Amino acid sequence: MADANGDGFSMGAVLSRTASSIGRNIAALGALAALMLAPGLLTGYALDAPTPEAVAAGAATGGYWLATTLSSLVMFLVACAAMKLAVADARGEDAGLVPALKTGLARFFPLLVLSLVYYVCFAFGLVLLIVPGVFLMTMWVLIGPVAVVEDGGMMASFGRSRFLTKGHRWAVFGLIMIAVVAYALVLAPLMVNIAALADIGFAARLALQTGSAAITLAGCVMVAALYIELVAAKEGPGQAELEQVFA
Numbered sequence: 001m002a003d004a005n006g007d008g009f010s011m012g013a014v015l016s017r018t019a020s021s022i023g024r025n026i027a028a029l030g031a032l033a034a035l036m037l038a039p040g041l042l043t044g045y046a047l048d049a050p051t052p053e054a055v056a057a058g059a060a061t062g063g064y065w066l067a068t069t070l071s072s073l074v075m076f077l078v079a080c081a082a083m084k085l086a087v088a089d090a091r092g093e094d095a096g097l098v099p100a101l102k103t104g105l106a107r108f109f110p111l112l113v114l115s116l117v118y119y120v121c122f123a124f125g126l127v128l129l130i131v132p133g134v135f136l137m138t139m140w141v142l143i144g145p146v147a148v149v150e151d152g153g154m155m156a157s158f159g160r161s162r163f164l165t166k167g168h169r170w171a172v173f174g175l176i177m178i179a180v181v182a183y184a185l186v187l188a189p190l191m192v193n194i195a196a197l198a199d200i201g202f203a204a205r206l207a208l209q210t211g212s213a214a215i216t217l218a219g220c221v222m223v224a225a226l227y228i229e230l231v232a233a234k235e236g237p238g239q240a241e242l243e244q245v246f247a
Contacts, residue, residue: 009233011171015178017225021089022218028085028097029217032078036213037206039070076112079220080104083148086224107148114143114157138173139165144220145227164230172226179222183215 022029081100088100121136142161150160165172 009168009171009229011175014175014222014226014229017090017229018218018222021086021221021225024089025085025221028100029082029221031097032081032100033210033213033217036071036074036078036216037209039074073112075216076115077101077104077108078217079144080107080111080148082217082220083145083224083227086221087145087149087228090225090228103148107151110151110154110157111144111147114147114154117154117158134173135169138169138176141165141172141176141223142227142230145224148224149227164227164234168230168233175222175226179215179219182218186211186215 081097081104084100084103121140123133140158140161142164143157146157146160146164150157
């Protein structure tokens with residue numbers, strides 16, 4: 001489905017690029033998914049996860065909070081690496097897992113700060129009758145790939161995302177909704193009995209975490225694909241921004 005702006009941008013192109021990029025980098029993305037799962041496995045969370053009720057009641061173990069913290073930090077590293085892979089794929093080059101992880105380490109703290117600001121603003125916007133939060137989420141959805149590829153400052157990343165999404169925000173919102181629905185469809189069968197998670201067993205918990213990691217990585221690749229398509233639509237393909245990822 002093409003936008004009415006006539007600049008060549010389309011949701012279909014983003015989805016097609018996402019699927020092809022995942023297919024060509026499936027081994028590296030699989031390794032990144034394993035890295036996302038590692039904190040939970042190494043701390044024992046996957047073997048002894050508390051129920052949501054236990055967490056709410058303050059009965060969660062130190063291992064749970066350690067695993068949650070480590071998993072969140074590793075997620076940022078993996079997100080950077082996945083976006084690096086997608087951008088490299090767009091140029092017809094194989095970034096490789098190690099260079100992608102090096103980029104993730106180099107961009108880790110800027111992306112962490114950007115994400116925290118993003119989520120705080122998004123949450124505040126939701127409090128203001130939901131619509132402002134959704135608008136901010138859509139307008140700033142590209143701060144991740146902008147930070148990874150263009151290595152700009154915090155304010156510059158938000159401004160760049162706002163510029164790239166301008167004129168295409170309904171399409172961008174549609175892609176976000178597709179990702180949300182896909183996430184729900186992948187995890188819903190396992191989350192039906194999530195209240196009894198501790199009694200389901202290790203295999204089910206591991207499947208839930210694996211499904212979450214897979215759909216999170218797919219979302220990272222899709223955001224990178226969205227960035228690539230919007231840069232091409234706004235400025236033409238092969239811009240200098242894409243070169244900086246290999247600097």
